[in-house]
Amino acid sequence: MSAASSSVGAVRVFDERFGTGGSEGGALDGALWVDHYLPHWSTPDRSRARYHLAPGGGLVLRIDADQPAWRPDEGRMRVSSIQTATFSGPVGSGHGTHRHREGLDVVTAVPTRLLWAPAGAGRVDVWMRSSPDPTCMLAAWLVGVEAGDPRESGEITVAELFGDARGTARLGVKALKDPGLRDDVADVALPFDSADGVHRYAAEWDATGVRFAIDGRCVHESHQRIDYPLMLLVDLFEFPVGDERPPGEYPKAALVQRIVGDDRS
Template sequence: MAEETFREAFNGADLDTSRWLPHYLPQWSSRAESAATYELVDSDLRLSIPLDQGLWCADTHAKPLRVSGVQSGVFSGPAGSTVGQQPFAESQVVREEQPAWWGWTPEYGRIEVLARMELSQTSMASVWMVGLEDSPERCGEICLFEVFGNTISPDGSTADVGSGLHPFRDPSLVEEFSADTQHIDVREPHSYAVEWRPDGVDFLLDDRVVRSTQQAPRYPMQMMIAVFDFPTGEAPTHVPVLAVDDVRGDPVSHAPGRIE
């Protein structure tokens, strides 16, 4: 279990690149083509997708996708190999080698983010933990939240908030994920957290446990923070934004909360 508190308040003039890589899975594209659009304002990391931002992996991703993301680690094999984190297709080939770099890679503990988002009908925002994949089976995911803009009610009072586990190629895990309607306005800051132990994970929204599992990844993981847009062919008219103003990692030191 993590023994020291991790705190990121995004107070600097620019992103701390000893902790964060301002690219989204660059091994399948390149650092030049996967660079995030972001700014640090009022102690917020604000990720956005401007109207003129291009597609990510335009020639290999099956559906058009635009993304701005940061991650706290990266790793791949050499160009031409199939070794890399979170491949999106069978036999995905590395385009640009990413030497192993680990900024923040906790193993167990309470991990919490304070976030808000401004999404369109075609956009999505998410924060998740993913295995380093320094060994292929160490690839499971703990999703703190995933919100699609088309699930937000017209008055903004509710949204479907996804959370849970994805096993991918980890044979020790099974799929345990769903998106449930929550009575929150995601345009306002909310706390999304997990309490991750070797025997399970509790998922919390504003300090209330909304899901618990009896399984968990048992290896270090890195954090992924990203906002996505899924173009429909029409010219975009909305700039999606994900703003995070606090990331915290602590040892789990208290009993799970109560699911309500």
């Protein structure tokens, strides 16, 4: 990874290719990545990502057969994710990034770390290949960190790629708990199978709005402004199918070949 740092130490620009010639168990750069999914809402053994570095470069996110559910009291969903910031209040409080439902309490307190979190303007490009498994989704999101204000919770969905809809990418802006935003999400038809090769998914945002591109072609634009710190998450999810073990062979995997981030705030 090559990166330039600001005066406060946070990464401003990065070009992450996840090394070359990596092997299973290879480590991520801790100056940029947290290899847990929203760890404050869970415990470390449940939030920790399963992954390895691909021999030719890139990060392989996995769902393993023995992987525990992220929050078993909410169901059997499993996830392997990397993210570029952390924030929470103390254990038992309701303060933390991405409050996905009402009544959440912090399980594991985490420090406020803004490793890469543009506030007001930036761009991210993610080269990735989705999982072909119909129970999985590969996603790249930018979400409000919420460290300054719980209303700063909006989301830029760079791409959601579902294993049971491999000719479609879902992208756009989600308001979540930000009263100044409205949901503006589109399902964009792809001229390819998202699991057959690596493709480039990008979002660029500034005071004029948010623009989305796939393989360099603009596919959607939302004229909304998000001017608070956003952190990047790239996640592989497995969704439960009733009470049975999800079908398919393990590990279930997706490839993240490269990520370029530019903080223009």
